[in-house]
Amino acid sequence: MNLGTPDAPTPAAVRKFLKQFLSDQRVIEIPRLLWAIILNLFVLPFRPRRVAKAYASIWQDGDSPMRLILQRQVDLLQTRLQQRYTHADIRVLPAMSYGTPSTAGALDQIKHDGIEHVIVLPLYPQYSATSTGAAIDAVNQWTSRQRNMLSICMIKDYYQHSLLIKALAQSVRDYQQQHGQPDKLLMSFHGIPQPYADKGDPYPERCHATARLVAQALGLQDEQWAISFQSRFGKQEWVKPYTSDLLQQWAAQGVQHVQVMSPAFSADCLETLEELSLENQHIFLAAGGKVYNYIPALNDQPLHLDLIEALTTPFIDGFLSSGIVAATQPSNLA
Numbered sequence: 001m002n003l004g005t006p007d008a009p010t011p012a013a014v015r016k017f018l019k020q021f022l023s024d025q026r027v028i029e030i031p032r033l034l035w036a037i038i039l040n041l042f043v044l045p046f047r048p049r050r051v052a053k054a055y056a057s058i059w060q061d062g063d064s065p066m067r068l069i070l071q072r073q074v075d076l077l078q079t080r081l082q083q084r085y086t087h088a089d090i091r092v093l094p095a096m097s098y099g100t101p102s103t104a105g106a107l108d109q110i111k112h113d114g115i116e117h118v119i120v121l122p123l124y125p126q127y128s129a130t131s132t133g134a135a136i137d138a139v140n141q142w143t144s145r146q147r148n149m150l151s152i153c154m155i156k157d158y159y160q161h162s163l164l165i166k167a168l169a170q171s172v173r174d175y176q177q178q179h180g181q182p183d184k185l186l187m188s189f190h191g192i193p194q195p196y197a198d199k200g201d202p203y204p205e206r207c208h209a210t211a212r213l214v215a216q217a218l219g220l221q222d223e224q225w226a227i228s229f230q231s232r233f234g235k236q237e238w239v240k241p242y243t244s245d246l247l248q249q250w251a252a253q254g255v256q257h258v259q260v261m262s263p264a265f266s267a268d269c270l271e272t273l274e275e276l277s278l279e280n281q282h283i284f285l286a287a288g289g290k291v292y293n294y295i296p297a298l299n300d301q302p303l304h305l306d307l308i309e310a311l312t313t314p315f316i317d318g319f320l321s322s323g324i325v326a327a328t329q330p331s332n333l334a
């Protein structure tokens, strides 16, 4: 599962997506009636036009990068699992918390196909109630409407998994082989509002843990890297430091070459391809920086698929070895 994305880079499609996304109380905690007024009077009439332009600038092959990448991740995992489990029929399906392919649609399909045992993997390395929590809610909402439920196993997150750290560190090494060493490496994570963290959302701590482990794996000194948070939305304070502020500060201090990566995203999307690659590049260069590089998300890289396979197969093995699921008989064993 991933977050979701509009069906088209048009104001109408973006409005429909934002309406669903921003109506989720996991994402926006303002009292419902007040937020309904703000959303319908001040957000939805204006934001979609601007955001649709941003989406249009990153749209690829007639689709949203996040949806294309999720489908490639699904296809590659499907191939790996087929090779690994010759005696069992394992299906991999994509689903989004908002928009299409929808979570309810995927679960309907699973049920229709007669599958009863499911593993849900939200593709967020660091749990947040606003992202992972919302994905799990979408599954539970579907379940609450079923008489004949499925047996569902949910993976909360994997922020310190050795294969995540290995894949992220290797993506930096590969990038630097081509583009050289920067003065500083910035690990920029999608932010959340500071009050959510104060109330117990563990996301910022988990981002710090991932970032420290990646820096360690790369053998970086403290002055060679930093963590920051991007994608602020609305007027309240978000988790700091803000990516845009830090880049400006660095440029003012004479930092010339930065490389930026985003270990919160398992697929490149609007927040990385537009905000992080373009908008923040502009901010850094306008403040006097010289070279700005964006290191792509793990997307469909083999080391990312190694991680995804390692996260899911112990649960598949568990279902199979417990006898809960009968393995399909191979024809030559009859």
Ligand SMILES: C=CC1=C(C)c2cc3[nH]c(cc4nc(cc5[nH]c(cc1n2)c(C)c5CCC(=O)O)C(CCC(=O)O)=C4C)c(C)c3C=C
Pocket: 003, 004, 005, 006, 018, 027, 028, 047, 051, 064, 066, 124, 128, 130, 131, 190, 191, 192, 193, 203, 231, 233, 234, 264, 265, 268, 269, 270, 271
């Ligand atoms: C209060 C608002 C938001 C919270 C909290 C939030 C948390 C959060 N989001 C992601 C991942 C993604 N968010 C994306 C887009 C996006 N996020 C918000 C707001 C909040 N996110 C908005 C309004 C938008 C839409 C774009 C815009 O209007 O600015 C995306 C990109 C989707 C795409 O189509 O490419 C991702 C991915 C995480 C991981 C997270 C909490 C940790």
Ligand SMILES: [Fe+2]
Pocket: 190, 231
């Ligand atoms: Fe977001």
Ligand SMILES: [Fe+2]
Pocket: 231, 232, 270, 271, 275
């Ligand atoms: Fe953004």
